[in-house]
Amino acid sequence: MYVAVKGGEQAIDNAHAWMAERRRGDTDVAELTTDQIREQLALAVNRVMAEGSLYDPDLAALAIKQSRGDLIEAIFLIRAYRTTLPRFGASEPLDTAAMACDRRISATFKDAPGGQILGPTFDYTHRLLDFKLAAEGGAPRAETADSDPVPVPHISSILGTEGVLQPEPRTDTTPRDLTREPLSFPADRAVRLQSLTRGDEGFLLGLGYSTQRGHARNHAFVGELRIGMVPVEMEIPELGFAIEIGEIEATECETVNQFKGSKTEPPQFTRGYGLVFGQSERKSIAMALVDRALRWEELGEENVGAAAQDAEFVLSHSDNIQATGFVEHIKLPHYVDFQAELELIRRLRREAEAAQAPAPDAPAERTKEQEPAE
Amino acid sequence: MSGYNFAYLDEDTKRMIRRAILKALAVPGYQVPFASREMPMPYGWGTGGVQVSAAVLVPEDTMKVIDQGADDTTNAVSIRAFFQKTADVAVTEATGKATLIQTRHRIPEEPLTKDQILVYQVPIPEPLRFLEPRETETRKMHALAEYGLMHVKLYEDIARHGEIATSYAYPVEAAGRYVMDPSPIPKFDNPKLHSAAIQLFGAGREQRIYALPPYTPVVSLDFEDHPFEARKAEGACGLCGAEDSYLDEVILDDRGGRMFVCSDTDYCRTRREAEEAA
Numbered sequence: 001m002y003v004a005v006k007g008g009e010q011a012i013d014n015a016h017a018w019m020a021e022r023r024r025g026d027t028d029v030a031e032l033t034t035d036q037i038r039e040q041l042a043l044a045v046n047r048v049m050a051e052g053s054l055y056d057p058d059l060a061a062l063a064i065k066q067s068r069g070d071l072i073e074a075i076f077l078i079r080a081y082r083t084t085l086p087r088f089g090a091s092e093p094l095d096t097a098a099m100a101c102d103r104r105i106s107a108t109f110k111d112a113p114g115g116q117i118l119g120p121t122f123d124y125t126h127r128l129l130d131f132k133l134a135a136e137g138g139a140p141r142a143e144t145a146d147s148d149p150v151p152v153p154h155i156s157s158i159l160g161t162e163g164v165l166q167p168e169p170r171t172d173t174t175p176r177d178l179t180r181e182p183l184s185f186p187a188d189r190a191v192r193l194q195s196l197t198r199g200d201e202g203f204l205l206g207l208g209y210s211t212q213r214g215h216a217r218n219h220a221f222v223g224e225l226r227i228g229m230v231p232v233e234m235e236i237p238e239l240g241f242a243i244e245i246g247e248i249e250a251t252e253c254e255t256v257n258q259f260k261g262s263k264t265e266p267p268q269f270t271r272g273y274g275l276v277f278g279q280s281e282r283k284s285i286a287m288a289l290v291d292r293a294l295r296w297e298e299l300g301e302e303n304v305g306a307a308a309q310d311a312e313f314v315l316s317h318s319d320n321i322q323a324t325g326f327v328e329h330i331k332l333p334h335y336v337d338f339q340a341e342l343e344l345i346r347r348l349r350r351e352a353e354a355a356q357a358p359a360p361d362a363p364a365e366r367t368k369e370q371e372p373a374e
Numbered sequence: 375m376s377g378y379n380f381a382y383l384d385e386d387t388k389r390m391i392r393r394a395i396l397k398a399l400a401v402p403g404y405q406v407p408f409a410s411r412e413m414p415m416p417y418g419w420g421t422g423g424v425q426v427s428a429a430v431l432v433p434e435d436t437m438k439v440i441d442q443g444a445d446d447t448t449n450a451v452s453i454r455a456f457f458q459k460t461a462d463v464a465v466t467e468a469t470g471k472a473t474l475i476q477t478r479h480r481i482p483e484e485p486l487t488k489d490q491i492l493v494y495q496v497p498i499p500e501p502l503r504f505l506e507p508r509e510t511e512t513r514k515m516h517a518l519a520e521y522g523l524m525h526v527k528l529y530e531d532i533a534r535h536g537e538i539a540t541s542y543a544y545p546v547e548a549a550g551r552y553v554m555d556p557s558p559i560p561k562f563d564n565p566k567l568h569s570a571a572i573q574l575f576g577a578g579r580e581q582r583i584y585a586l587p588p589y590t591p592v593v594s595l596d597f598e599d600h601p602f603e604a605r606k607a608e609g610a611c612g613l614c615g616a617e618d619s620y621l622d623e624v625i626l627d628d629r630g631g632r633m634f635v636c637s638d639t640d641y642c643r644t645r646r647e648a649e650e651a652a
Contacts, residue, residue: 079412080412083413321417333442340562343541
């Protein structure tokens with residue numbers, strides 16, 4: 001006699017034990033430390049911090065170790081931790097013009113105040129596997145020089161003085177907090193940007209790419225891409241003024257986009273904006289492209305029905321923790337629903353077969369195929 | 375578990391969820407948006423139900439968790455363990471002894487009482503979602519009670535298949551106003567939605583809570599000439615012989631051998647124990 005599957009509890013415990021063993025791998029190989037991950041897999045750490053919405057390189061490194069390198073799983077660990085943290089308040093807006101830039105490039109001007117700084121980039125490496133790295137990495141050192149103490153103003157602020165770039169309205173209203181309020185539509189730009197910056201890099205990359213291939217093309221130039229440390233300031237109520245509470249690494253991308261003008265606006269350049277924790281160039285550029293595409297309505301552009309223009313589509317599907325949960329949940333038991341479907345399909349098939357079968361007392365019709373060959 | 379509040383969620387979050395629940399109870403079937411939190415289990419694994427349970431749970435509660443009607447399916451085990459760890463509440467498999475039942479895809483066979491709360495895990499709370507993918511549109515349709523699209527869908531089913539080809543998550547009308555998704559329960563369970571217990575529906579990923587207060591009139595959508603019919607596999611449970619319970623099909627071999635057993639494991643065990651005692 002069949003006995004219904006029992007022992008889920010034991011099975012779960014065993015699965016966890018097995019996973020822990022797999023995580024460690026071959027014990028003849030030295031165990032990975034979170035310091036090593038933080039220092040040597042920094043771009044993975046950056047992604048986990050950005051999409052986990054929590055700036056803490058040590059915790060991100062721990063999450064990567066715990067998740068066996070599955071970055072979405074690591075992001076999930078960070079999100080679940082983040083949600084339990086108390087909120088003390090909101091910082092002042094980051095002053096990215098005051099960023100200590102490790103990298104700062106513009107695709108629109110050959111030179112600009114502050115100069116072009118390539119910084120630590122893969123851009124011009126030849127993608128040849130470096131087999132030496134497999135044996136010994138060594139401790140490469142780069143030459144250093146004193147930094148030029150000149151200010152590095154935003155390219156957009158230079159363009160803006162000429163009036164060819166649409167100014168962005170300043171507002172002192174506190175943006176809504178997507179993690180404390182349900183998402184609703186229409187979503188204003190602050191909410192959209194919040195959602196994009198924690199959205200899945202791959203999803204935004206695909207959407208941004210789609211705008212370049214004609215699905216709501218917005219003719220973007222990278223006006224500026226800058227990466228570096230920015231101070232975070234917060235106003236302390238007891239003090240009555242803002243003090244610096246720390247600094248974070250961030251990547252900011254501003255695109256300058258062609259705009260032919262509309263009924264209400266003269267021809268001018270407009271912008272898309274991307275701001276992401278850590279060094280996250282690909283994500284910040286993709287974010288700026290998608291941000292710009294989502295602005296069609298406020299700029300009076302045509303909705304061509306492209307995915308990247310559809311705020312409800314983009315914002316409802318960009319979160320990889322929501323997406324991975326729901327996509328993967330279909331592996332959970334669905335016996336009950338499947339049984340209901342099975343029952344329905346069997347009945348419909350029985351009825352269809354009964355309808356097709358000839359009635360027992362109907363005279364058999366001789367068809368052409370049944371006629372004896374002559 | 376140290377370092378966390380009773381039932382995991384902090385009190386501010388619980389208060390926010392309770393307010394959503396109260397609103398949901400005041401407007402049966404209406405989907406109340408709430409600021410769903412990231413839970414330590416994945417979206418799609420019952421985060422909405424878990425948040426609702428955490429918000430209504432008190433230390434005196436006795437909790438039961440089922441998935442597919444069974445207490446021992448892996449995810450039910452996992453959620454039950456979560457509340458044992460974070461709230462240290464008593465747990466039970468006996469439907470009658472539980473004060474709070476969290477469920478996925480089933481309503482227990484044993485009728486619930488006015489002292490019980492049933493919490494459903496809901497994947498897609500919007501009954502109109504597969505007819506209209508946009509939330510902005512479906513909210514408007516609910517506001518205007520514009521449910522023609524749903525009736526056309528049900529009619530098209532009849533035209534094509536001779537019957538309404540929806541076997542689970544069968545839409546209902548709550549208290550004569552809102553069309554509501556009862557979560558993916560088989561339509562066999564729909565008549566049980568008219569209940570003495572409080573029924574709460576939590577959709578975590580979709581950030582919605584809705585509810586049925588006790589004895590809310592719940593009507594499964596149908597037509598006069600095609601009345602709603604609760605269905606299940608024909609036959610009786612191979613273990614307890616019940617003919618009135620929802621059955622799961624179990625494959626016994628690769629030659630077409632199969633048997634049917636109660637999906638509600640507590641109902642099945644209770645019947646077998648009563649038979650042995652007699």
